[in-house]
Amino acid sequence: MAQVRARVELNVGQRSHIPAEIVSFSGLKDGVEHVAVIFNQADQNQHTPLIRMHSECLTGDVFHSSRCDCGEQLNESIELMHQQGGILLYLRQEGRGIGLYNKIDAYVLQSQGMNTYEANNHLGFADDLREFSDAVLMLQALNIKQVRLMTNNPKKLNALRDAGIEVESVVGTHAHIKSGHVGNRAYLETKIQHGSHMLDIKKISKP
Numbered sequence: 001m002a003q004v005r006a007r008v009e010l011n012v013g014q015r016s017h018i019p020a021e022i023v024s025f026s027g028l029k030d031g032v033e034h035v036a037v038i039f040n041q042a043d044q045n046q047h048t049p050l051i052r053m054h055s056e057c058l059t060g061d062v063f064h065s066s067r068c069d070c071g072e073q074l075n076e077s078i079e080l081m082h083q084q085g086g087i088l089l090y091l092r093q094e095g096r097g098i099g100l101y102n103k104i105d106a107y108v109l110q111s112q113g114m115n116t117y118e119a120n121n122h123l124g125f126a127d128d129l130r131e132f133s134d135a136v137l138m139l140q141a142l143n144i145k146q147v148r149l150m151t152n153n154p155k156k157l158n159a160l161r162d163a164g165i166e167v168e169s170v171v172g173t174h175a176h177i178k179s180g181h182v183g184n185r186a187y188l189e190t191k192i193q194h195g196s197h198m199l200d201i202k203k204i205s206k207p
């Protein structure tokens, strides 16, 4: 595994010039470049860093599609890590691991009435293809042994615990609910019911 680092300044939401260090990893098991973004030198601080393992969502992260909450969660994480320090692992696991082409195919099925998991299954995929061993390797390479984990997904929590990384606490992200013709409320509710997500739908984000 190899890594390269450079300093960057990020401009997210209302905040500009957020200092960060971007680290790209190659030679990982997934065969793709996963990325770590380090805020306030969290890999060198004494206290327990905030960590988010964020799975790539081009439509949500870049274009802020109303179908999901990914871009808003990403920005929420960056803003909190700017305040408290932390490490964002940006994992190239588009569409819960099925890739963009298949995710868009799944969107077509969802428009016909399937939920996100049914659509994945209809296309011949399991509910969720992700596993987080590369994220563990990245944390180990960054010398992180104990974390405060930003997630509502119990699978991420268990993946770290099983790998021997201590999760001191879990910090839930807010519910970023979007209405409209193709909103994300059903997507979020399905994650809670079917995916055992700990998302508190009443903990709605401020606009």
Ligand SMILES: Nc1nc2c(ncn2[C@@H]2O[C@H](COP(=O)(O)OP(=O)(O)OP(=O)(O)O)[C@@H](O)[C@H]2O)c(=O)[nH]1
Pocket: 053, 054, 055, 056, 057, 058, 068, 070, 073, 093, 094, 095, 096, 097, 098, 103, 106, 107, 116, 120, 150, 151, 152, 153, 156, 173, 191, 197
């Ligand atoms: N297959 C499929 N994937 C989707 C759909 N909507 C979003 N995704 C993907 O779901 C993943 C969401 O990842 P995360 O932001 O890490 O969210 P999460 O696993 O729900 O966990 P937390 O946000 O940490 O609580 C991304 O890879 C998205 O591309 C969909 O309708 N179908």
Ligand SMILES: [Zn+2]
Pocket: 057, 059, 060, 061, 067, 068, 069, 070, 071
């Ligand atoms: Zn998304």
